[in-house]
Amino acid sequence: MKKVKKSFKNIFKNILKYIYSNRLFLSYLVLSIIGTMVVRHFTIGGFWAYKPLICDIGFILLIGAFGYLVKPKNQFKYFLAWLIFFSLVEIINSIYYMWYASFASLTELSTVSQLETVTDSVLTQLRIIDFIYILEPIIFYYIHNSLRKSSYYNLIGKVEKKMPMFITTLIVSLVFIGYTFASASGADYSRLSKQWNRVYIVERFGIIMYQFNDAVQTVIPKLSSLFGYEDAYNLVNDYFNDETIEKYDSKNKYSGILKDYNIIYIHMESMQNFLMSLSFNGEEVTPNLNKLSKEGMFFSNFYPEVSVGTSSDAEYITLTGLLPSSNGPVFVSYSDNTFRTLPQFLKERGYYTFSMHGNYQAMWNRNNVHPRLGYTDMYYRDTFTFNNDSKDPNNTDWVGLGINDELFFAQAVDKLKVIESEHQNYFGTLITLSNHSPFAPNPIFTLNINDYFTDSYGEQTSTCFLCERDVGKYIVSANYADKALGEFIDLIKNSEEFENTLFVFYGDHDAKLSYKDMNYLYNYDPVTGELKDELDPTYVDYDSYDHQLNKKTPLIFWTKNEKLSKILKGEVKYTMGMDDLAPTLFNMLDIDYDYTLGHDIFNIKDNNIVVFPNGNFLTKEIYYNNSTSEYKVFDGGTVDTNYLMSNIERSERALEVGNAIITYDLFNERKRAD
Secondary structure, X not given: OHHHHHHHHHHHHHHHHHHHHOHHHHHHHHHHHHHHHHHHHOOOOOXXXXXXXXXXXXXXXXHHHHHHHOOHHHXXXXXXXXXXHHHHHHHHHHHHHHHHOOOOOHHHHHHHHXXXXXXXXXXXXXXXXXXXXXXXXXXXXXXXXXXXXXXXXHHHHHHOOHHHHHHHHHHHHHHHHHHHHHOOOHHHHHHHHHOOOHHHHHHHHHHHHHHHHHHHHHHHHHHHHHHOHHHHHHHHHHHHHOOOOOOOOOOOOOOOOOOOOEEEEEEEOOOOHHHHHOEEOOEEOOHHHHHHHHHOEEXXXXXXXXXXXXXXXXXXXXXXXXXXXXXOOHHHHOOOOOOOOHHHHHHHOOOEEEEEEOOOOOHHHHHHHHHHHOOOEEEOHHHOOOOOOOOOOOOOOEEOOEEOHHHHHHHHHHHHHHHHHHOOOEEEEEXXXXXXXXXXXOOOOOOOOOEEEEXXXXXXXXXXXXXXXXXXXXXXXXXXXXXXXXXXXXXXXXXXXXXXXXXXXXXXXXXXXXXXXXXXXXXXXXXXXXXXXXXXXXXXXXXXXXXXXXXXXXXXEEOOOHHHHHHOOEEEOOOEEHHHHHHHHHHHOOOOOOOOXXXXXXXXXXXXXXXXXXXOEEOOOEEEEOOOOEEEEHHHOOOOHHXXXXXXXXXHHHHXXXXXXXXXXXXXXXXXXX
16 A cells, blocks of 8 residues: 555656646647637537547647757747747637638738738737737746746756657657557548648548648649649549540520520629528618519529639639639639630630729739630729728728729729720620628718517517628628619610620629528527527527528529520529539530639539539539538438439539649640640
């Protein structure tokens, strides 16, 4: 018994001795671990989730082990440098997650230059909690200062055994990291290597492993593009020549219907379908969009497939029929690439091509990329007349990031009339701006979203439970954008021009509203001031799958040409991705081109698959979540394993091919010849 007590006493004594002589290292360790737990808590949740925690600890120990090889007087600098690095990683990812519901990539740091035109949008989203991570190096500095005033550094200079401590800490770190990889599944390794689903990687491997893996994945494409061109070319060539892939008829009743017609894309900022079913106090949120959907051909299940390039990704996808890159925005990271696009094909037919936008040309690097996409001219901010004093509170010409949509459309129509008078055929894109986040209140926004009811005392009262929430601000902003859209349509209808023009209206991406906000919209009870109970007969069952499916945006083909409007009319319910738009128009314009990942929706119909950049996919039957390997079957049906696995393979292959085309610039014939 005495020996046991003595053993415990010696162990306890050694622990105290270790703590006393390693206070700097332990401070670094504890602060680093807490930082990773906090950033996980404020992004994806799971403060105590053990799998990412173990991996984070392993890497923190691995980095810390090398601190023992540094002279005691310089150890503080070594650990402080890493704590600052961890803090920056945590701050950037905390802000980035709030903005994109994903985690930041080194490749996307090049998009920082885009922030000059969206500063207000970013600043309004910042929270104090995003900067809590600054406390890590600050606290560490104060600990160091306290130790410096004591005899700590003199002590460890005499007693610290560098190599044994390095080896011991290194072994412990490798045990933690080894456990992480030993317990990982094949799917985990696949997701880690492909880096499509960043949220899953952080959930499974932690923020530090994610960031180091991202660095590797960022460098590999740059290196492999120098050496792996042939493999990428064969991958893409095999895909488009694969006889095992189901083929669809190349012709249908719409083939060639738009030959020699003019095409104008109306790129509607952040416009979502759910708005079309909303009304407040008898007033529809999007009356003009609703009317347009009845007058034209409305694709009611159209899903954006954008990645972090958001609006620029939407442009790339709708013009090429391809998927965006997993290694940063195409417009920024691959702006020198060779593209094959709808405006290029039409330009070869003699069409005049152009783009219009009320923002700066430099936003999303459009000044460099749009000419490569096939646009001949660009009509941007400097070609429009408006009061550009954003600081003037009475300036209604300015909404959010620039000229309001009403002024933009009014002046755009004047420009379009000149274009039509000078060119027999044309293709153009008009990019709207007013409905861009942060959806700040503006005097020209008029929709009343107050809720009126009789209180418990029998008094008529009202409340605006949505006014201070992002979803409420978005609804009011979208109502204004819809008003401007209606004025644009009226100008087109009342003009003598545009009889030979098809207008393609599409929402570029969702508004990035949180699940909590959307659930609040559907289930908040203004009378009680609380969310409705599930037993409430008016309760709306809104789960995570509903939230993803709610991100679909409008796609409408509309023309004032009476003959064409009788053909392009009605609702099209096929499940459709953004990459299906260009192939559908290629066929309608009688353009023979097969190198797209999307399909003519009237050929593929219900056999279509919508592939999202994070590896999720959607078919008529299911929505598959790549992060959890779980899925929702629609209408209470069932799917067999073969159906599920074939579509997983189908989606992953599409992502690989799309990424290879971009990374290796495979449409560059000169590069192929070399």
